[in-house]
Amino acid sequence: MDNRRLNATTLVLYGFVGLWSLVVLIPIVFMFMTSMKTRNSMFMRPLDLPESLNFQAFERAWGVGIGQFMVNSVLVTFLSVALIVVISGLAAYALTRMQGGWSKLTYLLIVAGFAIPMQAVLVPLFQIISGAGMLNSRLALVLPYAAYGIPFTVILFYAFFLDFPRELEEAARLDGCTRFQTFMRIILPLSGPAIASAAIFQSVFIWNEFILALLILTQPDLKTLPVGILELQGEFTADWPAVMAGLSLATLPLLLVFVLAQKYFVRSLAGLGK
Amino acid sequence: MGSVSIANVSKSYGSFEAIKNIVLQIEPGEFVVMVGPSGCGKSTLLRTIAGLETVNAGTISVGGEDVTHREPAERGVAMVFQNYALYPHMTVTGNMGFGLKMAKQAQAAINGAVSQAARILHIEDHLHKQPKALSGGQKQRVAIGRAITREPKVFLFDEPLSNLDAALRTKMRVELGRLHNQLGATMIYVTHDQTEAMTMADRIVIMNDGEVEQVGSPLDLYNRPVNRFVAGFLGSPKMNFIDALATDVDEKTVRVSLSDTFSFDVARNGTAPSPDDSITIGIRPEAFGEGDVGFELDVRIVENLGRETLVYGTPVGFASSESDAEQGDIVIHFPRQREVRTGERISVRFSANAIHIFDAGGITRHFANTCS
Numbered sequence: 001m002d003n004r005r006l007n008a009t010t011l012v013l014y015g016f017v018g019l020w021s022l023v024v025l026i027p028i029v030f031m032f033m034t035s036m037k038t039r040n041s042m043f044m045r046p047l048d049l050p051e052s053l054n055f056q057a058f059e060r061a062w063g064v065g066i067g068q069f070m071v072n073s074v075l076v077t078f079l080s081v082a083l084i085v086v087i088s089g090l091a092a093y094a095l096t097r098m099q100g101g102w103s104k105l106t107y108l109l110i111v112a113g114f115a116i117p118m119q120a121v122l123v124p125l126f127q128i129i130s131g132a133g134m135l136n137s138r139l140a141l142v143l144p145y146a147a148y149g150i151p152f153t154v155i156l157f158y159a160f161f162l163d164f165p166r167e168l169e170e171a172a173r174l175d176g177c178t179r180f181q182t183f184m185r186i187i188l189p190l191s192g193p194a195i196a197s198a199a200i201f202q203s204v205f206i207w208n209e210f211i212l213a214l215l216i217l218t219q220p221d222l223k224t225l226p227v228g229i230l231e232l233q234g235e236f237t238a239d240w241p242a243v244m245a246g247l248s249l250a251t252l253p254l255l256l257v258f259v260l261a262q263k264y265f266v267r268s269l270a271g272l273g274k
Numbered sequence: 275m276g277s278v279s280i281a282n283v284s285k286s287y288g289s290f291e292a293i294k295n296i297v298l299q300i301e302p303g304e305f306v307v308m309v310g311p312s313g314c315g316k317s318t319l320l321r322t323i324a325g326l327e328t329v330n331a332g333t334i335s336v337g338g339e340d341v342t343h344r345e346p347a348e349r350g351v352a353m354v355f356q357n358y359a360l361y362p363h364m365t366v367t368g369n370m371g372f373g374l375k376m377a378k379q380a381q382a383a384i385n386g387a388v389s390q391a392a393r394i395l396h397i398e399d400h401l402h403k404q405p406k407a408l409s410g411g412q413k414q415r416v417a418i419g420r421a422i423t424r425e426p427k428v429f430l431f432d433e434p435l436s437n438l439d440a441a442l443r444t445k446m447r448v449e450l451g452r453l454h455n456q457l458g459a460t461m462i463y464v465t466h467d468q469t470e471a472m473t474m475a476d477r478i479v480i481m482n483d484g485e486v487e488q489v490g491s492p493l494d495l496y497n498r499p500v501n502r503f504v505a506g507f508l509g510s511p512k513m514n515f516i517d518a519l520a521t522d523v524d525e526k527t528v529r530v531s532l533s534d535t536f537s538f539d540v541a542r543n544g545t546a547p548s549p550d551d552s553i554t555i556g557i558r559p560e561a562f563g564e565g566d567v568g569f570e571l572d573v574r575i576v577e578n579l580g581r582e583t584l585v586y587g588t589p590v591g592f593a594s595s596e597s598d599a600e601q602g603d604i605v606i607h608f609p610r611q612r613e614v615r616t617g618e619r620i621s622v623r624f625s626a627n628a629i630h631i632f633d634a635g636g637i638t639r640h641f642a643n644t645c646s
Contacts, residue, residue, distance in 0.1 A: 165357070165359070167355045167356075167357050167358075167359035168359055168361065170324075170326050170346075170353075170355070170359065171353075171355065171359040171360075171361070171420075172361075172372075173325075173326065173345070173346045173347065174324065174325075174326075174346045174347060174351070174352065174353050174373070175347065175372050175373035175376050175420075175424075176347035176373060176376035176377055177347075177376055181376070186361060189363045190362060190363055
């Protein structure tokens with residue numbers, strides 16, 4: 001009886017996961033299929049498979065400067081993620097090791113920062129960046145992205161450092177390490193899973209971020225992928241196969257990173273909530 | 275090797291006093307074992323010597339130098355942890371040489387020190403391995419090797435054998451004794467295992483509730499415990515305690531009454547209790563056998579261990595005063611195989627001189643005569 005109920009529950013769960021996977025995967029498959037089609041076939045038979053492997057849409061997308069957009073996205077993402085990981089790592093380590101109520105309060109304030117959506121502060125943020133004369137600079141994206149990434153990453157690292165064996169730190173102290181050396185030589189090299197998952201999380205967000213990049217960057221050679229792909233859309237017409245090809249190109253690097261590092265990602269998320 | 279002086283050291287966590295005004299002198303080359311029940315403060319004291327905990331009061335000197343406020347690495351001590359605390363991302367060589375590397379020693383000197391320590395501990399074949407590829411015993415050797423390479427004045431061990439199985443623990447105990455003889459180093463060893471304490475120590479420090487109860491050689495503590503706690507802590511199975519009354523005291527003897535019908539005379543050798551004082555007598559399980567006092571015992575449990583037999587039973591006419599002794603059971607140790615069945619009533623004898631007498635405050639008033 002128990003087994004039957006277990007099987008029914010499992011079936012329902014698998015059914016739900018399967019449906020959810022379809023909801024996520026169908027747009028991606030549609031994107032790849034459309035990028036192989038001509039403009040005509042895309043409108044005539046939008047759900048059919050492409051007649052042949054047609055890469056012309058990719059050529060058109062590359063022609064508007066996808067390569068440069070990708071370089072910009074890589075630069076902005078890499079710098080932001082590096083800043084987020086370093087600052088969050090140091091902050092979370094200090095917060096887990098500090099005694100007294102101040103560290104708890106600081107942690108709570110950082111967690112509260114996680115609750116503020118970027119859209120809510122878009123206007124003042126634009127004014128600050130504009131006032132500082134930083135419009136059309138990569139730093140004007142890197143700093144806000146880092147600021148938005150730090151709270152979540154601190155939470156992630158905090159859970160990880162709470163479980164970090166204290167004896168290793170004490171052994172390092174006896175071996176002559178300062179706090180900073182202990183962090184750099186012992187803790188950081190053993191924090192691979194936490195760093196990997198923080199990096200994936202933030203990379204996905206920053207790589208796909210559109211609205212702030214649209215406001216800050218108007219100069220074509222600085223645009224990131226999501227904003228750059230917009231150039232394929234005219235005022236009255238849109239080259240949808242080329243847009244889909246551009247989006248496919250934008251998606252591939254992240255898919256690759258996720259496939260390679262997903263075990264770290266899952267392992268680190270399992271430790272959250274402490 | 276160096277001496278260690280602990281002078282009036284106290285340590286509190288909020289209102290909880292973990293160690294209270296401890297005074298202890300450890301001579302160069304001595305192997306001192308600190309032992310006591312969980313939460314007695316022995317590990318805290320070790321950690322204050324290592325510098326991993328600050329003290330609230332008092333001073334700690336190593337090799338004659340006051341190190342109370344120095345960083346752990348500047349105290350001339352090395353510590354071996356219960357969980358080994360090996361760096362998982364480094365090889366055995368990396369682990370053992372890390373302290374010297376941090377001290378900015380030349381690579382040749384580091385290699386030399388690591389090789390020498392590896393030779394002493396017989397782990398030359400494992401130097402290239404990472405800790406996860408080692409067994410528990412090998413990990414513990416590496417942890418000890420890491421301490422040796424630093425050539426400390428004092429070695430500190432925090433329950434280093436607790437995570438090993440019984441056979442390996444016995445083996446490592448012997449190895450540590452050999453290492454102590456070979457290095458001639460001062461070693462302070464914390465354990466809750468009294469067998470380790472009895473077999474390894476030059477001197478044992480027995481701690482309870484943040485205080486030192488008694489310091490002395492293993493046999494001294496076993497034979498002449500200053501109080502009931504020490505008497506009960508050392509020895510396995512532990513000493514039997516029975517509530518009694520000192521009914522008659524003269525210049526040479528104390529008359530001990532276990533009940534209205536069961537009393538015997540004991541020749542005095544300490545500060546005798548006053549007549550009609552409530553006392554507790556202590557008899558070690560191995561003290562039963564032959565003697566001038568006899569009683570009957572209803573056997574409840576028999577443990578045949580091959581070369582010895584432990585018999586747990588309820589004595590007729592008196593009972594154990596231990597709260598955890600079921601039905602007032604006492605335990606008797608026979609140093610040989612003995613045919614005894616559960617439910618049987620047997621006659622047991624002991625010598626009146628084989629008992630300890632403790633007063634109502636637990637202080638020893640009379641020591642057993644251990645000379646046979």
